[in-house]
Structures are given as structure tokens and as C-alpha cells.
Amino acid sequence: MVERWDRIGRTAAYGAAAALVPYLVIKVSWVVGSLLGLLPVGRGFGLGGWLVLNTVTIGMAAAGITLGLALVRPWGMRIPGRLVGFLAWVGSGFLVSILPFVVVSALVHSGSGDSGSSGGSKGDAAMPGWEAVLLQCSFVGTGIGLAIALPAYLWRRWPQALRRPEQCSTPPGPLWPAATGAVTGLAWLYWAAGGPLGIAHRDERPANWHVLVGVSACWALAASAAVPALVRRRPARLPYPLLLAVAWLGSGSMFAWSGWRLPATLYVALAHPSDVSYPENVAAAVTLHVTAVLTGAGIMRTLMRRDRGRASAPNSAQPSAARVGRHS
Structure with a gap:
């Protein structure tokens, strides 16, 4: 049973890392497109603020991908425990709010007949539907993957942490x-x-x-x-x-x-x-x-x-x- 749970956790860790790749690619495209004048700047932002915001989220996505891989790869067991714990704590804190938010928002918008947006990252600037879907799938996939992979990692590295x-x-x-x-x-x-x-x-x-x-x-x-x-x-x-x-x-x-x-x-x-x-x-x-x-x-x-x-x-x-x- 333990070995089966460990295999599931390792698969989920790879899935969590892979799920954030579309988010990372979209954010990079927004930065590059804004610099080249090919994409509009988000509502309420100047060019500088827009670049800073998306550069920060690019760093967060890269950290999330690294975290997912750290939960399954051998080198992840050698990373200082406090660093892994802090990144997992902050990342899971973001995602546990995003997951119900995405689900409930979809139900609210479907009930009101409003298609809504993926959270208003671009505001009134038209965001393609496929882009919004990929962003939501990235959040949902990463959240589910980390929720399964993190306990398996903790059990491998600190089995006493989950015991009363x-x-x-x-x-x-x-x-x-x-x-x-x-x-x-x-x-x-x-x-x-x-x-x-x-x-x-x-x-x-x-x-x-x-x-x-x-x-x-x-x-x-x-x-x-x-x-x-x-x-x-x-x-x-x-x-x-x-x-x-x-x-x-x-x-x-x-x-x-x-x-x-x-x-x-x-x-x-x-x-x-x-x-x-x-x-x-x-x-x-x-x-x-x-x-x-x-x-x-x-x-x-x-x-x-x-x-x-x-x-x-x-x-x-x-x-x-x-x-x-x-x-x-």
C-alpha cells in the first residue's frame, strides 16, 4: 500500500510540474508581446508595472515547476528542508484558494449566463478562450498534483511529521x-x-x-x-x-x-x-x-x-x- 501511494505521489509530482508549463509559456508571451508592442498592456497598468507583475509570476511559475520536480527527483531529498517546506507552503496556499475559486466562479458565471474571464489578468483586453482555459487548467492541475505529491514526499523524508x-x-x-x-x-x-x-x-x-x-x-x-x-x-x-x-x-x-x-x-x-x-x-x-x-x-x-x-x-x-x- 505504501509503495503504491509512493508511485501515485511521484506521478502526481511530474503532473504538477507539467501543468504549470502552459502558464509559464503564456506569461512569457505576454512579456515579450508587450515589449514588442504586439500585445496590449493589462487594464490598470503601465508598461513598467505590467512587465514587473508578469516577470514576478514567471518566477513563481518557474519555482512551482522546480518544486514539483523536487518532490520526485533524488536531488529534491538533498535540498534544505526549510526551503522545500516554505515553497510548498506558499505554493499550496495559493492553489487551495484558486481551485475552489475557479470551480465556484465557473458555476456562478454559467448560472448568470456570463462567460467571465480567467481572473482578469488582461482586464478589458481580449483574451482568447483557449488562453483562459490553459491558465485555469494549469492552476487546477498543479493544485491537484501538489496535493497528492506533497504528502508522499513528506512521508519519504519526514515520516514522523504525519504522526500524532x-x-x-x-x-x-x-x-x-x-x-x-x-x-x-x-x-x-x-x-x-x-x-x-x-x-x-x-x-x-x-x-x-x-x-x-x-x-x-x-x-x-x-x-x-x-x-x-x-x-x-x-x-x-x-x-x-x-x-x-x-x-x-x-x-x-x-x-x-x-x-x-x-x-x-x-x-x-x-x-x-x-x-x-x-x-x-x-x-x-x-x-x-x-x-x-x-x-x-x-x-x-x-x-x-x-x-x-x-x-x-x-x-x-x-x-x-x-x-x-x-x-x-
Whole structure:
């Protein structure tokens, strides 16, 4: 069973890397086409900002492809664990929000008779249908592939990470990330449901905005609920790997998406582009994004702190067991 799961994980890792290739090619074509004047610049951007944005996403796609290969190739086992873990955490954080967003957005648009777009990367500039489909397939394929490949990689490299700790020499970490994550999630859920407080432009909330904010809210609330169950000493009702996955993915979603949207919000607030504005009040949006980034990092620090304590527990317990054996 373990060998079969490992084979499935390795196949999924190759699939995740391959799925991002179309995204990478499209982004490179946008940069080259814009430089040569063959493709339009995205709505709300000057040429410089458009090139910077897409160059960053090209780097992210390249990192995602490298990550997929690292989860299956032998050299991936030699990469520092913190680097692999951070890239996997951020990448999965982006993708767990994108996957439900793509599905729900497609249902919303089909129900309203609106074909929509793939997320508005080019805004009003006409994007070919095949391009939008490839972008969505890249996100969906990579998300599914990493979701299967990452646990298999973790099991090969750190099998103890997926097991519930029986004892831990380090006391439970602080629970402030659970509180701040819950507050942030509830605020986003309020906005997704149509709440007006903290909204500056009430008429500029498309269906896609409601969906993405709602998905982010759900992940924030789920991660906040998982943290207390993970750090308390008595066993939880839910399986430990499930709680660990929820905390991992939810914290990654908060850190990655708010870390991405924070500079975009500040750019719109400072540059005042004529054709782009966000629905949220700038101060409220920035406050929530900063809180989400700190909360995501805080949850991950709590998980790492508990894992370090678990790793040291057997070493500290072994001498005691030996002494018991000598005196018995």
C-alpha cells in the first residue's frame, strides 16, 4: 500500500510540474508581446508595472515547476528542508484558494449566463478562450498534483511529521494566531456575504470578488479552528493528519494571498489608476492583509515549534527509561 501511494505521489509530482508549463509559456508571451508592442498592456497598468507583475509570476511559475520536480527527483531529498517546506507552503496556499475559486466562479458565471474571464489578468483586453482555459487548467492541475505529491514526499523524508506526537517536551505554543485568524476570517466572510462596513466602493464588487474573499475566509476560519486542536495535549476527535493539513493549507492561504494582495492594494491606493479600484476601504484592507500574513506565519511557527519539541522528546525520555531499567 505504501509503495503504491509512493508511485501515485511521484506521478502526481511530474503532473504538477507539467501543468504549470502552459502558464509559464503564456506569461512569457505576454512579456515579450508587450515589449514588442504586439500585445496590449493589462487594464490598470503601465508598461513598467505590467512587465514587473508578469516577470514576478514567471518566477513563481518557474519555482512551482522546480518544486514539483523536487518532490520526485533524488536531488529534491538533498535540498534544505526549510526551503522545500516554505515553497510548498506558499505554493499550496495559493492553489487551495484558486481551485475552489475557479470551480465556484465557473458555476456562478454559467448560472448568470456570463462567460467571465480567467481572473482578469488582461482586464478589458481580449483574451482568447483557449488562453483562459490553459491558465485555469494549469492552476487546477498543479493544485491537484501538489496535493497528492506533497504528502508522499513528506512521508519519504519526514515520516514522523504525519504522526500524532505521543509526548512533547516543548509546551504548546501561543494561541494568538487562532484568535487573529478567526477575526480575519469573520471579517472576510462578512464582506463575502455583502456586508457594507469597510467597503468604499459598494458597486465594484463582482461575483468573482465575493467568491475569492469567501474562499479566503473559509480557509482562515478552518486553520484557526485546527490550531487549538493541534497544540492541546489531549487527543482531538479528528485525525491528526487532517488537522495538520488544514492548519498547513489555511495558514499558507492567508500568508500567500494576503502577501500578494497587500502590495497590489497599496499600489492602487498610491498610484490611483483611473480604470482600477478595489471595493474595500484601503485602511481596512491593509489591516486585514497584514493581520493575515502575520497570522499565517504565526500558525506555521506554532506547528514547527511543536514538531521540534516532539523531535527532542524521545531523546529526553530515553535516559529515564534506561534508569528505570537499571533500578528494576
